[in-house]
Amino acid sequence: MSEPLDARAAAGQFRFSGEVLALAPHGNGHINDTYLVTCRAPGAPMRYVLQQINRNVFRDPVAVMENIERVTAHLAAQLADEPDRARRALALIPARDGRNWHEDGHGEIWRAYQYIEKARAYETATSARQAFQAARAFGRFQQQLASLPLPRLRETIPDFHHTPKRFAVLKQAIASDAKNRARLAKAEIEFALAHESIAGVLLGAHLPERITHNDTKFNNVLLDETTGEGICVIDLDTVMPGLVLYDFGDMVRTTTSPAAEDEQDLSKVTMQFSLFEALVRGYLEAAGGFLTAGERQFLAFSGKLVTFEVGIRFLADFLAGDTYFKIHREGHNLDRCRTQFKLVESIEGQEEKMNRLAESMAG
Numbered sequence: 001m002s003e004p005l006d007a008r009a010a011a012g013q014f015r016f017s018g019e020v021l022a023l024a025p026h027g028n029g030h031i032n033d034t035y036l037v038t039c040r041a042p043g044a045p046m047r048y049v050l051q052q053i054n055r056n057v058f059r060d061p062v063a064v065m066e067n068i069e070r071v072t073a074h075l076a077a078q079l080a081d082e083p084d085r086a087r088r089a090l091a092l093i094p095a096r097d098g099r100n101w102h103e104d105g106h107g108e109i110w111r112a113y114q115y116i117e118k119a120r121a122y123e124t125a126t127s128a129r130q131a132f133q134a135a136r137a138f139g140r141f142q143q144q145l146a147s148l149p150l151p152r153l154r155e156t157i158p159d160f161h162h163t164p165k166r167f168a169v170l171k172q173a174i175a176s177d178a179k180n181r182a183r184l185a186k187a188e189i190e191f192a193l194a195h196e197s198i199a200g201v202l203l204g205a206h207l208p209e210r211i212t213h214n215d216t217k218f219n220n221v222l223l224d225e226t227t228g229e230g231i232c233v234i235d236l237d238t239v240m241p242g243l244v245l246y247d248f249g250d251m252v253r254t255t256t257s258p259a260a261e262d263e264q265d266l267s268k269v270t271m272q273f274s275l276f277e278a279l280v281r282g283y284l285e286a287a288g289g290f291l292t293a294g295e296r297q298f299l300a301f302s303g304k305l306v307t308f309e310v311g312i313r314f315l316a317d318f319l320a321g322d323t324y325f326k327i328h329r330e331g332h333n334l335d336r337c338r339t340q341f342k343l344v345e346s347i348e349g350q351e352e353k354m355n356r357l358a359e360s361m362a363g
Helices: 004-011 061-078 128-145 163-176 182-194 244-255 273-287 293-297 299-320 332-362
Strands: 020-025 033-039 046-052 109-114 210-212 221-224 230-233 240-242
Touching (some): 004 020, 004 033, 128 221, 128 273, 182 299, 182 332, 210 244, 240 244, 299 332
Antiparallel strands (some): 046 109
16 A cells, blocks of 8 residues: 555545544555545544545546546435435545545545445345345446436546457467466466357447446445445446446356455355345346346346456456556465356356346346
C-alpha cells in the first residue's frame, strides 16, 4: 500500500466531519489501496472510506470518478423516498476544492465515501439466504441504473469482459513465457486451450448493452448486520456499459463455492447447487422484469464462462510476472487460476441441471 503518511495527507483534503483521529488499512481488495478513516464529530465519531485509485489498472481515473459521480447521484435520486436511503447507496465526500476527488502532488487520485455502519461484506456465502440477498441487491442495482439518462458511461477498462481478447492475451503470455513459468502451469495451459471455444459465446449472442457493475463478487454487497438484507452495492470503479450476464456469471463464480478465490486445497472447491438456485431466485426477483429471453437463456452458462475468464486472467498474469493482481505469496496467481478452473469443472458437471432450473424459473 501507499505510505500511511500519504493517506493521512490525502484525508486532510476531504470535507470530513471533524479532525482525523485514526487511519488504518481496510479490506483486502486486489486493486486499490483502501483506508478506514475515523474522525472526531459532535455526538459520536464518524467513519469514512478513503481510497487511492490504482492508476496502473485505471489509466483514466478522472473518467472513473465521472462515472461514479453520475451513478451515485442517480441511485440517490432513485432512493429518495426510502427511509434508510443513506445506507443503500454509496455517497461521495467532496474534497475541499469542491471536486469529488483529490489529486495529490504525485498525480495520484484519491476519493472518499461515507462509511456504511452496521453492515458488512463477507468473503464467502454461508447460506442460500445470503446468496439470495446478494443477487437481489445486484439485480436491483442494474434495474435502478436502467433509467440512467445519456450520455453513455465511459469505459473505465476497455474490453474488460471481452473474453476472446482475454484469451488472446493468455496466448501471448504463453508464447512469450517472459518469466519461464509455463513449465509450472502445463496442466492449466492445457485446460485453457481445450476450452477456447466457449470464449466468444456471449459476445456472439447479440445481447443488449446495459449498465452493469462488472465486478459482482459476493463481497461487493454489504449485508445488514441485523436483518441480513443485501443493502448496498460497493466498488463502483468498473460500472460501465456491458452485458448483464457477465454480472450474473461473476455472482455464480464468487458465491456458489465455499472455498476462497485462492484456495490451495482444491477438494474444497465445488459449485453448490442450492446457492445457484438462490442466486437465480434473488436476481430474477429484482431484475427479471427487464431481461430478454436471450439473457435468461444463458444464466447457467454465464457462471462457467466468467469463472473461466477470470481463471485465464490469473494464469496470464502469473505467466507475465504478476503485473496486474496483487499477490501475497509466490505462485499466488497460479493458485487462483487453479481454483477457478476447478470450479469450471464443477459447473460443467452440473450444467444440465443448472440449465433446467434457470429455464423453469425464467419461464
